[in-house]
Amino acid sequence: MSDIEIARNAKLRDIRDVAKDLGLSEEEIETYGKYKAKITEEAFKRNNGKKDGKLILVTAINPTPLGEGKTTMSIGLADGLRKIGKKSILALREPSLRTSIWYKRWSSRRRICTSSTNGRYKLTFYW
Amino acid sequence: MEDINLHFTGDIHAMTAANNLLAALIDNHIFFGNELGFKRVVWKRCLDLNDRQLRKIRCGLSHEKGMVERDDGFDITVASEIMAILCLSKDLEDLKARIGRIIVGYNEKDEPITAKDLKAEGSLTVLLKDAINPNLVQTLENTPAIVHGGPFANIAHGCNSIRATRLGLKLADYCVTEAGFGADLGAEKFLDIKCREANLKPDAVVCVATMRALKYHGGASKEEVQQENMEALEKGMHNLLRHIDNLKNKFGLNVIVAINRFLTDTDKEIEFLQNKLKENGIEMSLVEAWAKGGNGARDLAEKVVKLCEKEENFKFTYELDEEVEEKIRKIATKIYGAEDVEFSEEAMESIKQIKKLGYGNLPVCIAKTQYSFSDDPKNLECKEKFNIHAQEVILKSGAGFIVVITGKMMTMPGLPKVPAAESIDIDENGNIVGIF
Numbered sequence: 275m276s277d278i279e280i281a282r283n284a285k286l287r288d289i290r291d292v293a294k295d296l297g298l299s300e301e302e303i304e305t306y307g308k309y310k311a312k313i314t315e316e317a318f319k320r321n322n323g324k325k326d327g328k329l330i331l332v333t334a335i336n337p338t339p340l341g342e343g344k345t346t347m348s349i350g351l352a353d354g355l356r357k358i359g360k361k362s363i364l365a366l367r368e369p370s371l372r373t374s375i376w377y378k379r380w381s382s383r384r385r386i387c388t389s390s391t392n393g394r395y396k397l398t399f400y401w
Numbered sequence: 402m403e404d405i406n407l408h409f410t411g412d413i414h415a416m417t418a419a420n421n422l423l424a425a426l427i428d429n430h431i432f433f434g435n436e437l438g439f440k441r442v443v444w445k446r447c448l449d450l451n452d453r454q455l456r457k458i459r460c461g462l463s464h465e466k467g468m469v470e471r472d473d474g475f476d477i478t479v480a481s482e483i484m485a486i487l488c489l490s491k492d493l494e495d496l497k498a499r500i501g502r503i504i505v506g507y508n509e510k511d512e513p514i515t516a517k518d519l520k521a522e523g524s525l526t527v528l529l530k531d532a533i534n535p536n537l538v539q540t541l542e543n544t545p546a547i548v549h550g551g552p553f554a555n556i557a558h559g560c561n562s563i564r565a566t567r568l569g570l571k572l573a574d575y576c577v578t579e580a581g582f583g584a585d586l587g588a589e590k591f592l593d594i595k596c597r598e599a600n601l602k603p604d605a606v607v608c609v610a611t612m613r614a615l616k617y618h619g620g621a622s623k624e625e626v627q628q629e630n631m632e633a634l635e636k637g638m639h640n641l642l643r644h645i646d647n648l649k650n651k652f653g654l655n656v657i658v659a660i661n662r663f664l665t666d667t668d669k670e671i672e673f674l675q676n677k678l679k680e681n682g683i684e685m686s687l688v689e690a691w692a693k694g695g696n697g698a699r700d701l702a703e704k705v706v707k708l709c710e711k712e713e714n715f716k717f718t719y720e721l722d723e724e725v726e727e728k729i730r731k732i733a734t735k736i737y738g739a740e741d742v743e744f745s746e747e748a749m750e751s752i753k754q755i756k757k758l759g760y761g762n763l764p765v766c767i768a769k770t771q772y773s774f775s776d777d778p779k780n781l782e783c784k785e786k787f788n789i790h791a792q793e794v795i796l797k798s799g800a801g802f803i804v805v806i807t808g809k810m811m812t813m814p815g816l817p818k819v820p821a822a823e824s825i826d827i828d829e830n831g832n833i834v835g836i837f
Contacts, residue, residue: 286543287543289537296545303537304531306410310538312536321571322571328575328576328605329578330575330605330705331579331591333583333584333607334610334614335618336582336583337582340613342613343609349540350688350695350697350698351607351659351688351701353690353695355577356544357696357698360574363546363572363575363577364548364569365577366561367548367561367579367581368409368550369551
């Protein structure tokens with residue numbers, strides 16, 4: 275399977291359910307279609323006094339022009355933490371339109387990997 | 402699903418609109434008599450597309466009465482100070498205050514004129530009222546992901562928003578975040594700028610390494626890095642070891658190396674790296690998440706959970722009350738391993754003015770090549786002693802940091818000869834191709 279096939283075959287959950295599992299009420303999110311939501315100020319206010327979870331920073335050695343997979347690693351680690359039964363969440367940067375039209379930074383690197391190695395890329399986001 | 406790479410929830414468009422509203426208010430003010438006395442405008446327009454034609458433009462050419470012709474230029478939206486501000490703001494009030502502090506130009510006496518002087522902070526904040534709220538999505542394995550904000554990692558601090566990270570820490574037991582480029586730029590700014598601003602401290606740091614990057618730093622060319630090359634691998638280890646030393650000993654954090662496994666990596670190479678790290682007392686995990694998803698990162702996850710329980714001894718590279726030059730010098734010598742910093746006359750002049758304006762206590766954000774510890778992108782091995790060259794110093798009073806330019810920084814890139822746009826298409830059923 276190619277990257278896009280893997281992504282299109284993934285089974286997505288309704289974002290309201292994902293939010294609910296995080297303890298967010300319906301008033302605390304604004305959905306943008308079925309799979310995206312914004313988290314509102316109410317969520318900040320209600321969770322203000324709550325104890326913080328653990329913060330994990332993913333960084334890298336100096337990269338080659340292709341990048342070394344920080345985002346891949348971050349996603350893999352968060353998914354891996356779930357696999358071992360831990361409640362994890364990702365906090366990542368937002369890609370911009372210009373990178374898609376330019377050279378598709380968020381996916382091309384992994385496509386380059388796929389085509390040169392025949393590997394399967396299973397981690398791509400599904401929005 | 403391609404949404405994320407297109408308009409997503411519109412945050413970046415909102416930032417473009419806010420940035421350009423401010424630009425329009427400046428020129429409008431000048432058109433109606435220039436009461437504030439703009440002599441020099443430093444606020445540029447922006448666009449979320451790579452369009453090199455717009456790097457430098459001449460505008461106001463319509464020859465109408467009152468129209469002032471001047472030089473201008475565009476940056477890409479992620480390079481706009483608005484993006485940095487949004488990512489460092491705690492809430493709407495903070496966002497508004499920071500927008501008010503943006504310096505948009507200077508008058509005859511070289512005194513700064515701010516967005517607040519133009520009464521612009523309210524309307525810009527209105528345009529950003531939804532953009533300031535983090536976006537929730539999920540990974541292919543249904544792990545929740547907050548995706549929010551993405552400033553440049555050279556002329557800005559390169560991390561997702563403070564609001565997203567803080568909220569992530571409240572909503573889950575483990576919040577995984579990242580910082581742009583290598584640890585010399587990304588992690589340093591994450592720690593010295595973002596963590597300081599948001600009062601955060603990482604419980605564990607994962608430093609990603611690949612065989613190809615190690616070999617690249619050991620002198621192998623881009624074309625050669627896919628072949629086994631023990632000599633280049635051994636030579637390239639210095640780069641990884643220096644980053645680990647910085648994270649462990651300079652910042653006092655708990656660190657693990659994660660090897661992002663590629664199918665071209667040989668067993669011999671992996672064994673060598675594992676032994677080398679063991680010799681140096683560095684924890685590591687071989688990760689195959691790329692091929693196997695979360696299952697390929699179980700070992701890393703187990704080790705990270707343990708690492709998070711260890712005490713850390715986190716400290717910043719510099720304190721805010723130190724002199725601006727000293728803060729820059731500390732990053733250069735402690736983190737990059739430079740001998741010293743050479744300041745251009747222009748840089749010294751700007752630092753003097755920044756201090757005069759009362760902004761000398763801000764953190765510094767160094768814009769440097771991501772390929773080398775030095776400011777020379779070709780100096781991969783950094784064998785010889787080197788200096789960092791502070792060529793230009795720019796105050797970002799809204800974002801709240803001082804940018805130090807050490808080389809040519811591109812804030813409006815161009816498209817390549819064959820842009821991805823040529824292969825992007827949509828069929829009669831609305832299926833998009835070529836964007837993934």
